[in-house]
Amino acid sequence: MTSEKKKELDALCLKFRRSLIEILHDIQTGHPGGSLSVCEILTTLYFDEANITPENAEERSRDKIILCKGHAAPMLYLELAEKGFFPMEEMKTLRQIDSRLQGHPCSKETPGVEASTGPLGAGYPLALGVALSDMHDKIDAYTYAILGDGEINEGVVWETCMNASKFKADRLITILDWNGVQLDGTTEEIMPVGDVELKFKAFGYNTIVCDGHDCAALSAAIKAAKSVKGIPSIILAKTVKGKGVSFMEGKNTWHGAPVQDEHYETAMKELGGAQ
Amino acid sequence: MGKAIRDVYGETIRKYGATNENIVVLDADVSGSTKSAVFGKEYPDRFYNCGISEYAMMGMAAGMAKSGKIPFVNTFAVFLTTLGSLAARTFMSYSGLNIKMMGGYGGLSDAFDGATHHALEDIAMMRTLPGVSVMVASDAAITDWMVKTAIETDGPMYIRLSRDAAPDCHPEGAQFEMGKGMVVREGSDVTIIACGLMVSTAVAAAEKLAEKGIQARVVDMYCIKPIDAELIEACAKETGAVVTAEEHSVIGGLGGAVAEVLAKAGCAVPTEMVGMQDRHGESGPYAALLKKYGLDADAVAAAAERAVSRK
Numbered sequence: 001m002t003s004e005k006k007k008e009l010d011a012l013c014l015k016f017r018r019s020l021i022e023i024l025h026d027i028q029t030g031h032p033g034g035s036l037s038v039c040e041i042l043t044t045l046y047f048d049e050a051n052i053t054p055e056n057a058e059e060r061s062r063d064k065i066i067l068c069k070g071h072a073a074p075m076l077y078l079e080l081a082e083k084g085f086f087p088m089e090e091m092k093t094l095r096q097i098d099s100r101l102q103g104h105p106c107s108k109e110t111p112g113v114e115a116s117t118g119p120l121g122a123g124y125p126l127a128l129g130v131a132l133s134d135m136h137d138k139i140d141a142y143t144y145a146i147l148g149d150g151e152i153n154e155g156v157v158w159e160t161c162m163n164a165s166k167f168k169a170d171r172l173i174t175i176l177d178w179n180g181v182q183l184d185g186t187t188e189e190i191m192p193v194g195d196v197e198l199k200f201k202a203f204g205y206n207t208i209v210c211d212g213h214d215c216a217a218l219s220a221a222i223k224a225a226k227s228v229k230g231i232p233s234i235i236l237a238k239t240v241k242g243k244g245v246s247f248m249e250g251k252n253t254w255h256g257a258p259v260q261d262e263h264y265e266t267a268m269k270e271l272g273g274a275q
Numbered sequence: 276m277g278k279a280i281r282d283v284y285g286e287t288i289r290k291y292g293a294t295n296e297n298i299v300v301l302d303a304d305v306s307g308s309t310k311s312a313v314f315g316k317e318y319p320d321r322f323y324n325c326g327i328s329e330y331a332m333m334g335m336a337a338g339m340a341k342s343g344k345i346p347f348v349n350t351f352a353v354f355l356t357t358l359g360s361l362a363a364r365t366f367m368s369y370s371g372l373n374i375k376m377m378g379g380y381g382g383l384s385d386a387f388d389g390a391t392h393h394a395l396e397d398i399a400m401m402r403t404l405p406g407v408s409v410m411v412a413s414d415a416a417i418t419d420w421m422v423k424t425a426i427e428t429d430g431p432m433y434i435r436l437s438r439d440a441a442p443d444c445h446p447e448g449a450q451f452e453m454g455k456g457m458v459v460r461e462g463s464d465v466t467i468i469a470c471g472l473m474v475s476t477a478v479a480a481a482e483k484l485a486e487k488g489i490q491a492r493v494v495d496m497y498c499i500k501p502i503d504a505e506l507i508e509a510c511a512k513e514t515g516a517v518v519t520a521e522e523h524s525v526i527g528g529l530g531g532a533v534a535e536v537l538a539k540a541g542c543a544v545p546t547e548m549v550g551m552q553d554r555h556g557e558s559g560p561y562a563a564l565l566k567k568y569g570l571d572a573d574a575v576a577a578a579a580e581r582a583v584s585r586k
């Protein structure tokens with residue numbers, strides 16, 4: 001990735017973080033922690049690696065991004081609005097009555113949302129099904145599935161891994177938002193998964209570890225994943241839950257807590273960088 | 276006796292497999308039992324054996340449906356509708372994806388395997404999902420029609436099949452329609468509304484009742500959702516008594532659906548429900564189980580007599 005591109009993506013991420021805090025403060029509901037940790041992952045995909053625009057959204061040849069960890073919907077919506085799938089103005093309606101922007105992504109209502117996700121784990125086999133269909137029909141596209149690291153507690157994630165290996169799903173690129181924190185505490189406290197990389201390797205995956213807050217590193221990891229044929233790849237993206245807002249970082253309590261006035265002031269000051 | 280419903284299904288999905296390249300078939304390591312393997316043998320590149328991962332299989336089917344495929348998802352009805360239920364709710368119902376859930380071994384038909392393998396709540400569970408159609412196959416002809424309809428009609432469906440054979444209960448050339456039931460025997464004293472293999476049982480019961488001078492009408496309510504409210508109301512008004520008969524819990528299935536229609540219509544006729552009386556089954560020969568749990572022709576006839584006597 002060129003340094004200009006990286007600068008552009010970093011600026012977008014800062015803008016998304018500021019918008020996120022503003023919106024969640026306005027509506028007093030929604031999930032800040034996981035939205036902040038997945039910001040660079042989504043931004044690298046939507047604004048660099050993935051071939052997806054409102055214009056090609058109906059074409060099978062587009063790349064598909066499936067946010068399995070659906071509670072990061074606010075960040076997904078910011079990306080989609082910036083891409084032009086719907087007006088940024090609509091973000092104000094998030095989680096409100098009669099809105100297209102549901103608390104968790106809804107594929108029927110919201111332009112650009114590929115799958116209704118939220119029940120953790122469920123989106124992953126769907127992503128595999130999309131990738132397998134494209135592979136069967138020789139469609140030159142990738143499906144990106146973004147998993148949370150709490151989400152991998154779900155048995156269906158591992159059922160899907162077995163199927164992805166069996167069916168040689170090299171068009172499925174999984175990205176783990178590896179922030180180490182789930183709703184009730186750290187992943188270590190709540191459900192210690194052990195050696196995550198070794199586990200995915202044991203399920204037949206090509207694994208790549210990278211800094212999940214470095215768009216250039218993510219972009220390189222995606223390119224590396226694409227070069228591996230015959231087996232599925234997972235990018236283990238090391239992230240920080242609540243990234244960018246010091247008092248939210250690494251705190252499970254910020255998984256879904258409302259952003260109060262005093263939090264808002266401090267957070268916006270910290271995110272005060274160039275617009 | 277007609278052919279086993281599962282054999283008819285396997286042949287039918289293979290037959291129609293040639294008509295549409297978008298048909299894909301998934302199974303969870305029971306394709307030899309559900310007979311989806313018959314399709315798999317002919318179209319190996321459109322057949323996915325997902326191993327014993329029912330939830331993942333349903334999710335994969337959702338991704339395939341999203342890609343324009345018509346996925347037929349197969350395993351025993353009890354596992355499909357429990358392990359697959361979150362995917363069914365999120366992707367078939369909420370997202371409206373065109374998935375066809377094929378519940379093999381419906382009711383008590385996996386008799387010897389026992390209560391863990393019987394499907395006695397599946398209709399109730401699937402019926403509550405907004406936008407999902409629910410159908411139950413009663414013989415070979417209607418099984419063929421259901422598979423064809425599932426291919427040709429866009430929209431999520433749950434279709435309950437059976438391991439066992441059912442006597443043909445529809446005349447050759449019978450025309451079926453989604454959202455409709457069908458009168459398979461005329462009668463004026465009571466209407467037995469049945470589904471699945473209980474339709475032929477209800478016909479046998481009607482013959483016993485005729486010997487006693489009771490003329491029972493028999494309806495095959497093969498489409499439980501959307502249900503043929505018009506037909507139910509007309510039968511209740513014309514015959515003055517209703518019996519429902521299903522290989523399913525009396526809670527929430529066909530009996531529940533018929534009772535909802537009658538209550539809404541203010542049509543208070545004596546109603547009896549034949550089915551599993553809020554309990555589980557056990558291992559044993561199929562016919563012995565049906566007899567023990569009050570699902571044979573004698574039990575249906577007795578329920579009809581009770582309904583008539585309450586008029």
